[in-house]
Amino acid sequence: MKIEGFKYHGTNQAFYATYKDGAWDEGVMSDSIFFEISSVAVALQYGQSVFEGLKAYRTKNNDVLLFRPDANAKRLKGSCERLLIPPVPEELFIKAIKQVVDANRDLVPSYESKGSLYIRPFVIGTETVMGVRSANEFLFGVIATPVGSYFKDGFNPISLTTTPYDRAAPNGLGHVKTGANYAASLYPKHLAKQKGFDDCLYLDPKTHTKVDETGATNIIAITKDNQFVTPQSKSILPSITNQSLQMIAKKYLGMDVIHRDIPLHELKDFEEIGACGTAAVITPISRIHHEGEEFTFESYEKLHKLYDLLQGIQYGDVKDEFGWVIKV
Ligand SMILES: Cc1ncc(COP(=O)(O)O)c(C=O)c1O
Structure with missing residues (x-):
């Protein structure tokens, strides 16, 4: 089946890890893209949120390839530092991406369709805070969904x-x-x-x-x-x-x-x-x-x-x- 456009087309499983008391936990897989969050979480009120975007591709031989996830891990680290978010360790980032791709392997579009599995890692400040300050609690999530072209289909101006x-x-x-x-x-x-x-x-x-x-x-x-x-x-x-x-x-x-x-x-x-x-x-x-x-x-x-x-x-x-x- 051909996936049309750059839209959310469903997922099997997502990954979530939390930061509390000064450390990231090892994270868990979940079959939902929904989670509970405080109405006054810093991310919702003051925009303490950073994210990434990368893709997994299906080859002619049915292998699934990730493109430069280490580069996304490094850029996310820079984004975290600028927003006063504790950086996600590169090993945790790569582990989460691999687990999510593996759990969504069947959703990676066929080689012939030229679609891909879009992976969206993000980090948000989840602590309930009223005044403007950085959160002390964070959520690192990774979701993935099959996508088609962002602009027009194929190589079109x-x-x-x-x-x-x-x-x-x-x-x-x-x-x-x-x-x-x-x-x-x-x-x-x-x-x-x-x-x-x-x-x-x-x-x-x-x-x-x-x-x-x-x-x-x-x-x-x-x-x-x-x-x-x-x-x-x-x-x-x-x-x-x-x-x-x-x-x-x-x-x-x-x-x-x-x-x-x-x-x-x-x-x-x-x-x-x-x-x-x-x-x-x-x-x-x-x-x-x-x-x-x-x-x-x-x-x-x-x-x-x-x-x-x-x-x-x-x-x-x-x-x-x-x-x-x-x-x-
Ligand atoms: C504002 C902006 N510029 C450039 C890019 C392209 O970056 P990349 O090639 O890492 O996807 C993106 C997408 O992430 C973007 O959001």
């Missing part, structure tokens, strides 16, 4: 519009995977969709002159002379997909990888522009609208090569020379 709103502040939480950034993105995305765009493109929050990212993906830009350019910004999430693509671009396509500011007006000089992330993989961008100005992109050749190589590694068709995939 999308259109974006810039927005006068910001998802993050200049010295805020943009580099952290926390609920607040996504709450801030709901309204601008709604407005972009109302105007017929697939999503909005955030500009750097300090000057509004440079490209940052979308609400769920980094931006990559390819030049005519084989450069792979991606924004250098403190307010974007360090994307594991982007970092992986940079290594693929260097090794397999001989590209120069450059981290730098991308002034908006420079968009017209790029040959190809893409949005990348775990959910979106690489989605080519055909059009970016900015205050009455249009930037259009017709070529997706290099992006397509990058997409095929990345997905090839993730689905076990291309030899993993980086040590990224783990069989569960």
Whole structure:
């Protein structure tokens, strides 16, 4: 069966561990995605919540592969530190992910469908607290569900519009995977969709002159002379997909990888522009609208090569020379 879209399509089992009296317990499996929580838990009232997103893929031989869970464990640690949450030890994180994938093995979509099992680890402050302060009790959960494409099905271009709103502040939480950034993105995305765009493109929050990212993906830009350019910004999430693509671009396509500011007006000089992330993989961008100005992109050749190589590694068709995939 083909799984349509990036939606919750059910689960078999989830994992929950709790932090109390200064330590994480070993956690338990549960057949429910529901749990009881205080109405005044810090996560609900003050947004003390961080999360991750990664995927498991079914290969042609019916194996199930995880892609770089160690990188997600490290990013979650950074997010926890910024939100004053006790970091989840990497061993506990990896153990939980493997247990959840194993318990949901039958839900990993078939190789042919090109779907995947999306895994959502999260940590929330659960203590009942009235004044603004960090919780002393936390829940680490991992749920998983089969998903299809985030944007359009397959390798199909999308259109974006810039927005006068910001998802993050200049010295805020943009580099952290926390609920607040996504709450801030709901309204601008709604407005972009109302105007017929697939999503909005955030500009750097300090000057509004440079490209940052979308609400769920980094931006990559390819030049005519084989450069792979991606924004250098403190307010974007360090994307594991982007970092992986940079290594693929260097090794397999001989590209120069450059981290730098991308002034908006420079968009017209790029040959190809893409949005990348775990959910979106690489989605080519055909059009970016900015205050009455249009930037259009017709070529997706290099992006397509990058997409095929990345997905090839993730689905076990291309030899993993980086040590990224783990069989569960
Ligand atoms: C704001 C934002 N940027 C970029 C990404 C892409 O990151 P990754 O490639 O690690 O999924 C995500 C998704 O996690 C995101 O939410």
